[in-house]
Amino acid sequence: MAEGGMVYTWSETGSDHRHSGMYSRHSRNYVESVSIEICTIMTRLGYGEMMRRWRVKKYREYNRLVNAPYLKKQGNAATYMYITAGSKAEGLTCYLESDWDQLWVLTNVLCVEADINLLTISDDIDVFRMDTMDTRVYPGHCRLLQERPAAHARHDIITEALCDNGYGGVLLSSSLLLDAYSESTLTHDANVEHHERAGPSIPETLTGVLHVDKVFALQCYCPSILQRWADRRRNWPSPTIVQKVVSLGALVTPVGFKGSDYKHVEWRICFNTGEAELVNNLNDTQAKVYVILKMILRDIIKPNNKEITSYVLKNIILWQAENTPQTEFHSRSLLYWLHDGLKKLRTAIEKKRLCYYMIPERNLMEACGMHDYQQHKWVADITDMLEEGPNVILRLEKIRKAIVASPEPMMWFSKTRMELEMLQLEGEIRSIVIEENNGEVDDSESIFEKRQYYLLIQVAQRMFLKVSSANQLIDIQDRMLM
Known part of the structure; x- marks a missing residue:
């Protein structure tokens, strides 16, 4: 993808990604193949279906364990x-x-x-x-x-x-x-x-x-x-x-x-x-479009005082899903729906109006604190992004690094990062269980810690770092999990 340059311009005309009228410089096959590759990269970055489901399961388990003492109260x-x-x-x-x-x-x-x-x-x-x-x-x-x-x-x-x-x-x-x-x-x-x-x-x-x-x-x-x-x-x-x-x-x-x-x-x-349940029922492509829009908000639009929030983007995605047959969302159409989401965001900023998905009478953009100069700038910025096409992906730091990285180290890093996250969340859950058991620690505690230590030493070696303290390993882990 990086070698091909990803030069592409979206057309504002046309409303269906199945029609070639949307594409002005490249064939439908080319754009769909780029979409598939972006989906693959997003999975490697930890936004794939399996990792998403695992996180949801573990945070629900965490909720249950935190609530257990409250439920026991008489x-x-x-x-x-x-x-x-x-x-x-x-x-x-x-x-x-x-x-x-x-x-x-x-x-x-x-x-x-x-x-x-x-x-x-x-x-x-x-x-x-x-x-x-x-x-x-x-x-x-x-x-x-x-x-x-x-x-x-x-x-x-x-x-x-x-x-x-x-x-x-x-x-x-x-x-x-x-x-x-x-x-x-x-x-x-x-x-x-x-x-x-x-x-x-x-x-x-x-x-x-x-x-x-x-x-x-x-x-x-x-x-x-x-x-x-x-x-x-x-x-x-x-x-x-x-x-x-x-x-x-x-x-x-x-x-x-x-x-x-x-x-x-x-x-x-x-x-x-209820909204968490709705997002959990988005398919893989819809979830990845949502994540990429959040990256664009953070890396490119950069609101200072939450004039535009990720909650606005979530509502755009939910409206997209409600108004469109689910079969339209697949890995080949990711760029189309990203383009559509950006257009809807531009309209929301331009008109200062976006209906709340659960209560449409509520306007999420009203009294958002956006000044006129911010409004004009962000509308212009999004218009530039729409004209830039898939190249806008290269402006997102995480995705850009994944694109330019060599395949083997990237795969190893992705696998290690996800395992470290799993171990971290399991550790949070175990800490609650240990607290409930009056501080009693089982054998799994040392097994998990040893595995974390082993992975972090491997990361340090790959980075050619000499680790002299536990704090340095903790710092490596923190950077891996950001």
């Missing part, structure tokens, strides 16, 4: 449910490649839509009514009115976040609750570095390299919103997956609409577990 003590979210839950990033998004859901509080029968809800649960009908509440957001306090003690952070709505009712303030939750999560652990809060996220860095985003959430029962999504006519996903997404329900997180005067008492409705 009585009316408030407990949390832990959920790995974002790209980790979707299996689309290596261990240190991006932030580890973590949801902490308070399990003895429930937010419900209007007309939900409270008699079906346990007296031990705090119930708040979701107000979505107020014209001052932006789509996809709500206010939470206290409907019924729990019969027994409620969590302190809920009590501290209650406020008067001015009409005799009691509201749950998102900003007050986030303040209380932030304070409760502060630790003096030397291995934890706390960062400035970003929206609903409480960012931390663990052991200097692992970036974690903690987000507090409440359970939300909103069947009418999910049913409106389920009733849409679609090519994807299957009815079985649609019903599974509905069954996974929703959450609300403590963040209001950026442009609202009342954002301190507003909450955002989210479908993290």
